[in-house]
Amino acid sequence: MEKILDLIAREVEAVFAGCGYDKKYAKVTLSNRPDLCEYQCNGALAAAKEYKKAPFLIAEETAAKLAENKMFSAAEAVKPGFLNLKLKESYLAGYLNEMKKDAGRFGFEAVRQPKKIMIDYGGPNVAKPLHIGHLRSAIIGESIKRIGRFVGHEVIGDVHLGDWGLQMGLIVTELFHRKPDLVYFDQDFTGEYPEEPPFTISELEEIYPTASAKSKEDEAYKEAAMQATFEMQNGRRGYRALLSHILNVSVTDLKRNYADLNVTFDLWKGESDAQPYIPDMVQKMKDDGYAYISEGALVVDVKEETDTKEVPPCMILKSDGASLYNTTDLATIVWRMKDYHPDEIIYVVDKRQELYFTQVFRCARKTRLVEEDTKLTFHGFGTMNGKDGKPFKTRDGGVMRLERLVSEINEEMYQKIAENQSLTEEKEARETAKTVALSAIKYGDLSNQASKDYIFDMERFTSFEGNTGPYILYTIVRIKSILTKYRAMGKNTADAEILPARSESEKALMLEISRFQAAVENAFAETAPHKICAYIYDLANALNHFYHGTKILTEEDENVRAGYISLLALTKDILEKCIDLLGFSAPERM
Numbered sequence: 001m002e003k004i005l006d007l008i009a010r011e012v013e014a015v016f017a018g019c020g021y022d023k024k025y026a027k028v029t030l031s032n033r034p035d036l037c038e039y040q041c042n043g044a045l046a047a048a049k050e051y052k053k054a055p056f057l058i059a060e061e062t063a064a065k066l067a068e069n070k071m072f073s074a075a076e077a078v079k080p081g082f083l084n085l086k087l088k089e090s091y092l093a094g095y096l097n098e099m100k101k102d103a104g105r106f107g108f109e110a111v112r113q114p115k116k117i118m119i120d121y122g123g124p125n126v127a128k129p130l131h132i133g134h135l136r137s138a139i140i141g142e143s144i145k146r147i148g149r150f151v152g153h154e155v156i157g158d159v160h161l162g163d164w165g166l167q168m169g170l171i172v173t174e175l176f177h178r179k180p181d182l183v184y185f186d187q188d189f190t191g192e193y194p195e196e197p198p199f200t201i202s203e204l205e206e207i208y209p210t211a212s213a214k215s216k217e218d219e220a221y222k223e224a225a226m227q228a229t230f231e232m233q234n235g236r237r238g239y240r241a242l243l244s245h246i247l248n249v250s251v252t253d254l255k256r257n258y259a260d261l262n263v264t265f266d267l268w269k270g271e272s273d274a275q276p277y278i279p280d281m282v283q284k285m286k287d288d289g290y291a292y293i294s295e296g297a298l299v300v301d302v303k304e305e306t307d308t309k310e311v312p313p314c315m316i317l318k319s320d321g322a323s324l325y326n327t328t329d330l331a332t333i334v335w336r337m338k339d340y341h342p343d344e345i346i347y348v349v350d351k352r353q354e355l356y357f358t359q360v361f362r363c364a365r366k367t368r369l370v371e372e373d374t375k376l377t378f379h380g381f382g383t384m385n386g387k388d389g390k391p392f393k394t395r396d397g398g399v400m401r402l403e404r405l406v407s408e409i410n411e412e413m414y415q416k417i418a419e420n421q422s423l424t425e426e427k428e429a430r431e432t433a434k435t436v437a438l439s440a441i442k443y444g445d446l447s448n449q450a451s452k453d454y455i456f457d458m459e460r461f462t463s464f465e466g467n468t469g470p471y472i473l474y475t476i477v478r479i480k481s482i483l484t485k486y487r488a489m490g491k492n493t494a495d496a497e498i499l500p501a502r503s504e505s506e507k508a509l510m511l512e513i514s515r516f517q518a519a520v521e522n523a524f525a526e527t528a529p530h531k532i533c534a535y536i537y538d539l540a541n542a543l544n545h546f547y548h549g550t551k552i553l554t555e556e557d558e559n560v561r562a563g564y565i566s567l568l569a570l571t572k573d574i575l576e577k578c579i580d581l582l583g584f585s586a587p588e589r590m
Contacts, residue, residue: 001107004514015065037084055081089500108517110152121348122159126250127208130402136381141348142263142583143529149522160390161270169229174211197245201253274331302362314363344375344469351380382453413437432587439469439584447533475540476586479572495563509542537579
């Protein structure tokens with residue numbers, strides 16, 4: 001089903017061409033003066049020079065033709081040469097009825113040439129709890145994944161665990177100090193290692209910071225950790241068994257925490273999965289003449305003549321031969337290309353890492369780790385700040401655990417729901433609070449342009465008024481309540497057609513619905529979930545304006561009432577589809 005703007009543009013192009021003007025001047029846009037018209041074309045102003053004719057005369061000529069078209073209720077030329085258009089109510093109703101027939105997609109046509117896209121949007125370190133620094137990557141990445149799949153692409157999400165390097169050696173070293181008799185430290189042991197891990201997730205999360213603090217004060221301790229890291233990376237059997245336990249315990253806990261955010265990954269790969277690809281990758285970079293020794297380290301030059309700022313070489317190996325994040329990320333690209341051959345890889349990461357990823361991407365292209373048409377995309381996001389404008393912290397100044405943040409917002413929403421006394425059963429109130437709290441967190445984040453920093457304001461984000469997740473959910477629940485009452489009258493909400501609008505508020509709602517396809521298409525094209533937030537906020541406002549000005553269930557004309565109900569049902573379905581693309585859902589009651 002074509003977008004309504006494309007259908008309008010086609011009619012305007014035909015009229016321009018019929019009047020002897022190039023159809024390139026027939027570009028149609030949403031009106032920037034909705035009080036005057038719904039769509040506009042300013043092409044007459046540009047065409048005037050080529051055709052040596054007053055722009056108003058061109059606009060007047062084309063307006064006269066368009067006024068005869070069954071699509072428009074009004075086509076008006078306005079000086080100095082604007083063309084103002086309004087859709088005919090019957091045409092708009094027909095368009096919405098076609099959307100309604102296409103349940104679940106609402107006329108959105110999947111791309112004809114789907115791509116394979118991988119998204120790197122997790123990045124947690126094993127053995128550490130998730131903190132609020134992980135929130136934006138997870139929320140934004142999950143939404144981009146969902147939007148991409150709806151558009152029709154094959155999208156693969158990878159958590160990309162931090163499971164390699166000194167942190168692993170620190171854990172092994174501290175565990176040795178606490179439990180030296182564990183079989184994992186016996187180099188002569190040749191049997192099967194225990195299936196049960198020698199620690200819980202709580203113990204593991206305490207072990208790492210303890211070990212990290214010790215390594216900063218005790219040089220011998222740090223040396224032991226570095227040696228343990230070296231031995232683990234070189235295949236020491238007991239240490240690899242411990243690594244397996246660390247991963248299993250951590251990933252189980254990470255999955256639980258991500259599930260609370262309604263975030264899932266197709267792949268739970270980590271830096272360790274890229275290690276087998278490093279030796280051949282490094283050797284090829286040397287053999288092909290890209291990598292060379294500089295101050296003892298192996299590097300690849302990635303600067304370009306057009307650079308206005310210095311871009312340092314990409315370091316591949318340190319002077320002692322150890323790999324770095326660069327090495328691992330490049331090797332990760334190698335295995336992604338080998339196993340999945342994606343058309344694009346999107347990295348949803350902190351925008352402060354832009355220079356780093358510029359180096360990695362350039363290195364990957366220069367050394368031909370990817371094909372010429374493989375797209376590597378850096379999608380940098382800003383920081384989540386407190387009301388003081390500084391990075392969000394706990395009250396005592398520490399980094400807040402993500403689990404704690406979610407718990408606090410759940411409790412805040414529960415208190416608000418309890419105060420409203422709309423849900424008397426505590427279990428339902430608690431479950432509803434969790435659902436609404438997630439909307440507050442995700443919408444609060446996604447409604448901002450990803451690259452910008454934003455203020456996390458719990459009071460505002462949990463409000464049922466204004467541009468918030470709870471407001472969107474409240475609108476959906478309001479519609480559900482009306483539909484439930486209508487069904488209680490013995491009526492079927494799916495039978496009736498949407499009728500031509502009888503009021504300005506009804507037509508405004510119908511116009512917003514008709515723009516669904518364009519909103520989703522633009523959101524994906526610009527990797528911008530905030531565009532869907534903007535769309536559903538406008539849609540919710542239009543619905544509520546229509547609701548407050550219209551007698552729906554008490555409308556005496558049964559056909560009109562059924563048409564209203566059908567319009568509300570379509571609005572609800574589209575709102576629910578959009579919030580699903582953002583990664584949250586709506587309760588039945590609030």
